Amino acid sequence: MRNLNLDQVQTLIAIADLGTFAAAAQALHLAPPTISLHVKELESRMQTHLVARGRRQAELTPAGRALVQEGRKLLAASDDLIDVVRLRAAGGDGLVKVGVSAGVGMQRLPLMLDALRRRNPRVELKLEAVGSAEAMQRLQAATLDVGIVASPQPAVARVALMPWRNDPMVALVPASWEAPETVTPEWLSTRRWASFAPGTQMHGLIAAWFGQAGFNPRPFLTLSYPGALKALATANQSAAILPLDEVDDQQRTPEVLIRPLSPPLMRPMAVAYRSSPTPNEAMTAVLEVLAEFST
Structure with missing residues (x-):
């Protein structure tokens, strides 16, 4: 045939x-x-x-x-x-496919890549932008090796989960709004705010934050990427709720204010990886570097 x-x-x-x-x-x-x-x-x-x-x-x-x-x-x-084949021919240890969701801070990712390159230059990383649910499915299907996913996740055969980070969320607000020192659901529910797309962990977290205070406001706009949400706030269009490490580059931007949330809101993340067969040396090297960035 x-x-x-x-x-x-x-x-x-x-x-x-x-x-x-x-x-x-x-x-x-x-x-x-x-x-x-x-x-x-x-x-x-x-x-x-x-x-x-x-x-x-x-x-x-x-x-x-x-x-x-x-x-x-x-x-x-x-x-x-x-x-x-090309990597092995060049003397490399292996290729590791890592799924990364849009919520993972782009400020942190280059640091992780640089740490892996310095420690294990023979390991090649292939990054793919995938949501948490898709990452878990692809780990089970062996089309991904590692995924940085929202936590918690339902148990999946042959896929292990280890807690990774628990990052605080903050409000990024146009400076002209004269925001209070802490942003509450009540205050933000009366303003224009943008959120992550429905079906994402971030969208659910933010909706629950409003819901626990008795509010159910509709976002002005939903987008898939943190950079787009930051741009809206910088352009005086809307506020956004984002992980603190995602807005580090906005600390000295005069167009926006960074405000803590009250009550506090945390974004839990985990590292998921194929546990069967046992991770090879290349995968182990990637997991070790990720563990270093867990705090």
Whole structure:
């Protein structure tokens, strides 16, 4: 039985992403007849139509969409395999894939990377931006090695959790608002404030902070990245509740004020990692560096 041709799978993914055979040909630097041949051979291999015919825009059939969805995973695994082989050929110890959520402070991450590079230059880190729930699923599926996740998390087979950090949350407020020395749910509920996207740990934490005080205000805007929330406060558009380490770079910014919350709000985080099979030397090195940044 013939195996799938990954170049042909990549062609179908390009068609799905770009909308036409011509655009896929241009992006992949292939002749248009080659694009058509790739699709024809894939369809022959699958014994089904993958692209609907007779349409100006290329529209995938349900089978085509399924192949694209799973094909992306195949291409990612292929890239990882190439990275591992190249790393070993260069004398490296291994590649460790780490999932990092948007709530992890970008001020701290470069320090962790630098510490790993100095201590274990033969270990290569591949960072991926993933939410906590997705990270746990991918750890179980062995497509991630380590994840920095919200805590607590439901127990998952072959995945271990170790407490990592418990960071205080603060309010980042436009300076023109003349905010009180401590920000309460009552005060903030009457102002414009932005929050993390629904379904994230941060969104739930902030909603619970308001709820425990008897308030249920609707955020002015929800966004996925701390940097965007900080920009809104700097532009005098809204307040935001963020981890303290995320706003360290705003300490001397005249456009904003950093205020503690009352009652206090903490953001607990954990390091999740694949515990079976036993972590190799490269994974152990990464876990040791993360442990150093737990306080």
